[in-house]
Amino acid sequence: MVAIYAVQDSGSRGRLYPEVESPVRSPWQRDRDRVLHSAGFRTLQYKTQVFINHEGDFFRTRLTHSLEVAQIARSIARSLDLNEDLTETVSLAHDLGHTPFGHAGEDALALAMKDWGGFDHNTQSLRLVTALEARYHAFDGLNLTWEALEGLAKHNGPVKRPTPYFVEYDAKHHLDLQSHASAEAQVAAMSDDIAYHGHDLDDGLRAGLLSFEDIEDLPLVGEALRRSRDMERQIGREASDQAQRVRHETIRVVINQLATDLTEQTRRNLEALNPQSADDIRHAGYPVVAFSPEMREANKAIRKFLYARMYRHWRVNRMARKAKIAVREIFDILSEDPGLLPDPLRGHAKAADDVQRRRLVADYIAGMTDRFAMEEHRRLTDLSVLG
Numbered sequence: 145m146v147a148i149y150a151v152q153d154s155g156s157r158g159r160l161y162p163e164v165e166s167p168v169r170s171p172w173q174r175d176r177d178r179v180l181h182s183a184g185f186r187t188l189q190y191k192t193q194v195f196i197n198h199e200g201d202f203f204r205t206r207l208t209h210s211l212e213v214a215q216i217a218r219s220i221a222r223s224l225d226l227n228e229d230l231t232e233t234v235s236l237a238h239d240l241g242h243t244p245f246g247h248a249g250e251d252a253l254a255l256a257m258k259d260w261g262g263f264d265h266n267t268q269s270l271r272l273v274t275a276l277e278a279r280y281h282a283f284d285g286l287n288l289t290w291e292a293l294e295g296l297a298k299h300n301g302p303v304k305r306p307t308p309y310f311v312e313y314d315a316k317h318h319l320d321l322q323s324h325a326s327a328e329a330q331v332a333a334m335s336d337d338i339a340y341h342g343h344d345l346d347d348g349l350r351a352g353l354l355s356f357e358d359i360e361d362l363p364l365v366g367e368a369l370r371r372s373r374d375m376e377r378q379i380g381r382e383a384s385d386q387a388q389r390v391r392h393e394t395i396r397v398v399i400n401q402l403a404t405d406l407t408e409q410t411r412r413n414l415e416a417l418n419p420q421s422a423d424d425i426r427h428a429g430y431p432v433v434a435f436s437p438e439m440r441e442a443n444k445a446i447r448k449f450l451y452a453r454m455y456r457h458w459r460v461n462r463m464a465r466k467a468k469i470a471v472r473e474i475f476d477i478l479s480e481d482p483g484l485l486p487d488p489l490r491g492h493a494k495a496a497d498d499v500q501r502r503r504l505v506a507d508y509i510a511g512m513t514d515r516f517a518m519e520e521h522r523r524l525t526d527l528s529v530l531g
Contacts, residue, residue, distance in 0.1 A: 147225035149419035151326050157290035160274075160317045161283045171289045172229035178286040179233060182279070183511075184240045184272045185210075190513030192246035192467075194344055194460065203347050206239050206246075212343060213238065216403055217335035223407050224414075226328050233288070234295035234332040241268025243510045244517040245467030252471035253506055256479075260502040267307045268510050270297055274313055276507060294319045295329030299336075301431065323426045327410075330425075330433035334406055341446050342399040348454045349391050356390070362449055363442040368397035405439040470521040471509060477524050478505045484524065484531075 146152065156171045166174055179185055188207035204212075214235035221231035242265045243249030250265050257263040273296065274285040288296075297303060303310060303321040314321055324330065345365065348354035356373075360366045372393040376386045410433045417432060419425050425432050435443060454460065478485055479502050482493035489508060493501050512520065522529045 145225070146227050149327060149414065149422060149425055150226045151230050151291050151328055151422045153227070155422070159287045159289055161287050163287065170229055172227060172233050172292065175286075175288045175292040176229055176233040176236060178288065179237045179240070179273070182240070182273075182277050182286060184277060185236065187511060187513050188239065188242070190515050191242055191244055192249070192514055193340075194246065194347055194455065203351070204343050206242050209339060209343065210236050210239055212339045213332065213335045216338050216399065217332045220331050220335060220403055220407055220410075221328060224327070224331070224410060226331060230291055230295065230326070231328040231331050233292045234299055234329045235335060237269060237273060237288075237292070237296050238299055238332060238336060239265070239269070240272045241265040241270070241510065243268075243471065244512045244514045245464070245471065248464035248467040249471045249509075249517070252468040253475065253509060256472055256475045257502060257506050260499050261308055263506055263510075264307065265510075266297075266300070267309050268507075270313060271309055271507075274317075276511075290317070290319070291326060291328075293317070295325050295332065297321065298323070298325035299329045299333040301325075301333075320426070324428065324431060325426065326422050327425045327433055330431055334433055334435075335403075337443065337447075338399055338402045338406070341402070341443065341450070342395050344450055344454060345398070345446075346391060346395045348450075353454055353457045353459065356387075358453060359449075363445050364401060364439075365394065365398055365446060368394045368401070371397065402435070402439065402443070405436050406433065409434055409436040409439070470517060474509055474517065474521055474524060475502075475505055478508070 151172075153170045153172075159171075165171060169177070185207070188210060189205055191206040193204040193206055193209050214232050217231045217235040218228050220226075221228045243253055250263070253263040270293070272285075273288055274293070277285050280287065297310065297319050298321065302324060306314065306321055310321065313319070325333075345354070345359065349356070349359075356369060359369060369390070372390045375393065376390055381389070413432045413434060417424065417428055419428070419432070434440070482496075482501055482505070483490060485493055485505070485508065489504060493504055496504060509517070523531050
């Protein structure tokens with residue numbers, strides 16, 4: 145049983161294209177399964193989180209990140225008596241629109257598309273599940289429920305400046321873009337923060353971009369590190385074994401404390417609001433799912449540290465610069481000469497106007513994995529590689 149303020153299994157606003165509901169799965173179980181089986185979800189396994197895919201087998205990718213977000217979100221949703229399946233669906237789908245090479249690839253495409261309708265990964269996620277996935281006879285996209293699409297569109301809050309595609313889709317399937325999303329989508333968004341702060345610290349330490357000394361003074365993280373080191377000293381393991389266990393235990397404690405604080409503060413917020421429906425959460429006027437003030441400040445400090453010391457590290461910057469150049473060159477070459485596109489895109493491009501052609505090329509690039517994008521760049525620019 146879910147709480148009265150959760151999205152109810154019997155209360156869905158339906159799908160854009162009506163379907164007979166399953167006798168054995170809830171609408172959101174079907175949504176989750178459609179996301180898991182989509183081509184867009186599979187490509188996430190070779191898309192950058194921070195490190196480009198070939199830099200190491202054990203660094204997070206967009207796929208492992210999405211799975212970790214879903215695990216954290218589902219645990220929090222269960223604790224708060226929310227709709228776990230809907231929470232999981234939004235968590236798994238939230239990064240479907242990411243380009244190869246992470247934010248570097250997105251920045252390059254956004255600049256290339258600046259005068260042609262723009263590009264951002266949130267809009268691309270919505271386009272993927274509502275138009276680009278071509279799997280079903282009766283419709284394009286995945287035909288997800290209103291609740292899943294609303295969560296995907298608004299998981300970071302009300303959409304104050306909707307992109308042209310948001311406006312276009314909202315006109316035919318109103319997603320109430322100016323309100324907050326359901327508690328389930330809010331949990332997915334906050335779990336995204338928890339997951340990437342935890343695993344980006346982990347990956348940074350593993351890669352040698354960060355050291356234990358670098359994080360000693362970070363709020364929350366420093367205390368978790370001290371406790372972990374003390375435990376290892378008491379156990380007395382070999383130094384070579386200690387470092388890995390200290391790292392894992394530190395990150396485990398950080399993730400647990402963030403998730404616990406979020407759950408406890410959200411309970412207090414729910415008690416104060418006393419919502420009687422999911423719509424009461426949507427129209428509360430503020431995010432109901434939130435950290436305590438103290439943890440919010442700690443979280444900001446971790447984010448600031450990661451941006452300064454990891455995301456802007458010279459090694460990361462070098463790879464990001466190369467990625468931006470590759471993405472922009474692929475875009476420019478294919479936009480200027482659409483005859484170089486593979487079938488069937490080449491035929492579509494010939495029938496398109498300038499805006500449509502560039503959008504088609506952007507969609508093609510956004511759907512690439514890191515590895516495919518590198519190979520495609522070589523095919524288009526290197527005479528020694530067969531086209």
